[in-house]
Amino acid sequence: MAQRRSPRYAGAAGAALLLTVAACGGGGGSSSASTATKDVTITVVLAVDPPPKATLDAFTAQTGIKVKWANIDWDSLQTKISAAATAHTYFADATDVDWSRVGQLGKLGWFLPMEKYLDTKGMAADVPQLASFTEGGHVVGIPYDASFMVTTVNTELLKKAGVTSTPTTIGQFTAAMEQAKAKGVVQYPLNIPFAAAEGLSTYWYQTTGAFGGAILDAQGKPQFTDPSSAGYKAAQWMVDALKKGLVPPGNINVLDSQSQQTLMAKGQVVSTFSDYSGNVGSLYDLPASSSVVKKVTYIPTPGATGVGPNLSNPDGIGIPKQAKYPAAAAKFISWFTDPANQVDFSGANGPDKALSGYAMPSHLSAVQRITAKGTLIGGDVLSTLLKDSKPVFPGGAPAWYPEFSNAVYTNLHDAATGSKSVAEAIKAIAALATARAGGS
Numbered sequence: 001m002a003q004r005r006s007p008r009y010a011g012a013a014g015a016a017l018l019l020t021v022a023a024c025g026g027g028g029g030s031s032s033a034s035t036a037t038k039d040v041t042i043t044v045v046l047a048v049d050p051p052p053k054a055t056l057d058a059f060t061a062q063t064g065i066k067v068k069w070a071n072i073d074w075d076s077l078q079t080k081i082s083a084a085a086t087a088h089t090y091f092a093d094a095t096d097v098d099w100s101r102v103g104q105l106g107k108l109g110w111f112l113p114m115e116k117y118l119d120t121k122g123m124a125a126d127v128p129q130l131a132s133f134t135e136g137g138h139v140v141g142i143p144y145d146a147s148f149m150v151t152t153v154n155t156e157l158l159k160k161a162g163v164t165s166t167p168t169t170i171g172q173f174t175a176a177m178e179q180a181k182a183k184g185v186v187q188y189p190l191n192i193p194f195a196a197a198e199g200l201s202t203y204w205y206q207t208t209g210a211f212g213g214a215i216l217d218a219q220g221k222p223q224f225t226d227p228s229s230a231g232y233k234a235a236q237w238m239v240d241a242l243k244k245g246l247v248p249p250g251n252i253n254v255l256d257s258q259s260q261q262t263l264m265a266k267g268q269v270v271s272t273f274s275d276y277s278g279n280v281g282s283l284y285d286l287p288a289s290s291s292v293v294k295k296v297t298y299i300p301t302p303g304a305t306g307v308g309p310n311l312s313n314p315d316g317i318g319i320p321k322q323a324k325y326p327a328a329a330a331k332f333i334s335w336f337t338d339p340a341n342q343v344d345f346s347g348a349n350g351p352d353k354a355l356s357g358y359a360m361p362s363h364l365s366a367v368q369r370i371t372a373k374g375t376l377i378g379g380d381v382l383s384t385l386l387k388d389s390k391p392v393f394p395g396g397a398p399a400w401y402p403e404f405s406n407a408v409y410t411n412l413h414d415a416a417t418g419s420k421s422v423a424e425a426i427k428a429i430a431a432l433a434t435a436r437a438g439g440s
Contacts, residue, residue, distance in 0.1 A: 035327045038064040042093035042325050042332060047074040049356040059335055065328045085110040090322045093329040097141025097318035099132040103397040106135025111318040113138040117330035126363050129312045132391040141318030143362040144337050148310045148389040149206035151301040152275040154267060154292055161185045166299050170210060173302040177246050180270045188248040189270035190241055191259050196413035199256025201405045204412060205392045206274035207234035210301050210308035218395030220437035222430040236422050239415050252416055265290040278359040281377035298381045312389045314362060339363040348375040400436040407432040
């Protein structure tokens with residue numbers, strides 16, 4: 001899911017291309033799709049800008065495959081993917097496969113299995129988040145960037161609060177936030193975005209992981225209904241933090257990206273417990289957008305009894321079932337996700353090779369290379385966290401994930417506003433999961 005990114009919208013050329021693609025509907029589907037990989041033009045539709053023209057031209061010179069690229073916002077893209085698949089019409093040769101949609105896309109068979117085109121078993125060790133893209137024994141997409149939830153802290157503010165050692169447990173972390181508030185370092189030290197949106201769901205998932213548990217089991221059944229469970233404790237901890245004055249009251253209607261930009265990046269809070277990997281280099285250390293340059297760092301996420309896990313939320317790319325040139329699309333995906341190209345996309349070899357807005361490579365080897373170059377801020381910590389990052393749902397995201405996430409953020413928001421108790425919110429979320437898991 002693209003919850004960690006600001007939406008990007010297609011320009012006039014991208015919009016025109018999408019209209020052309022839609023007009024080409026009625027594609028023959030995978031049964032009649034071409035195996036051609038030379039002198040063909042494929043359509044790639046993602047919610048990101050294309051690689052530099054010179055880089056794409058080099059790919060064409062190497063393979064004979066031309067690329068038409070369209071960039072549209074993530075939400076609209078998901079709608080178009082679903083509409084085309086439902087109507088059995090051609091939309092793109094390669095497009096977005098988000099971690100949160102893997103269960104839905106895999107169960108419905110809307111994307112071709114990538115293991116038929118690429119050595120997915122061979123890349124698994126170097127692409128830790130590939131597990132998030134497997135459904136029913138098939139790899140639905142290949143992660144093209146890495147993203148996972150992390151904990152960020154303002155070290156200058158922690159020092160002012162008299163916190164001399166990095167918290168490794170949630171108890172120590174909470175005490176540090178309370179100490180920062182008590183000493184008047186900041187009025188509200190902890191950033192939790194409580195707006196009824198995907199970012200609130202994501203925050204709860206990561207906090208649940210930190211408390212030592214999972215949200216759903218492999219069958220999609222809720223694991224958070226008991227007051228002693230990690231998910232219940234996580235929800236209670238988040239709501240209590242707001243009620244105790246550790247979280248700004250205004251956060252009740254603030255999105256995750258807004259709070260990162262207006263609170264964390266401005267030194268108004270000490271920490272974001274569930275932040276996004278890459279934010280230090282792409283936001284907090286940029287003078288144009290931040291007043292805390294070189295003051296914010298990543299720390300291993302505090303857990304129930306020690307360091308907790310970091311949960312994945314990467315973007316992937318796959319081949320729709322109705323693709324015209326699946327073999328050519330597979331060659332493009334192999335190239336687009338290649339470790340050497342990911343190093344270039346990160347900007348490690350100069351801005352002329354960089355991919356605008358690129359988070360960080362999905363290949364561990366690429367992360368290690370740019371860390372060695374010193375071009376990935378906090379890379380030493382991030383490479384370790386990436387290696388050990390875990391899927392949000394061990395059994396894969398359920399096909400009904402969008403409805404589940406809506407129940408999560410709606411009810412947790414209600415608990416934060418006081419219109420529901422935490423117990424009532426948890427009960428409502430669990431009821432939805434139980435009903436959907438029973439029918440899946």
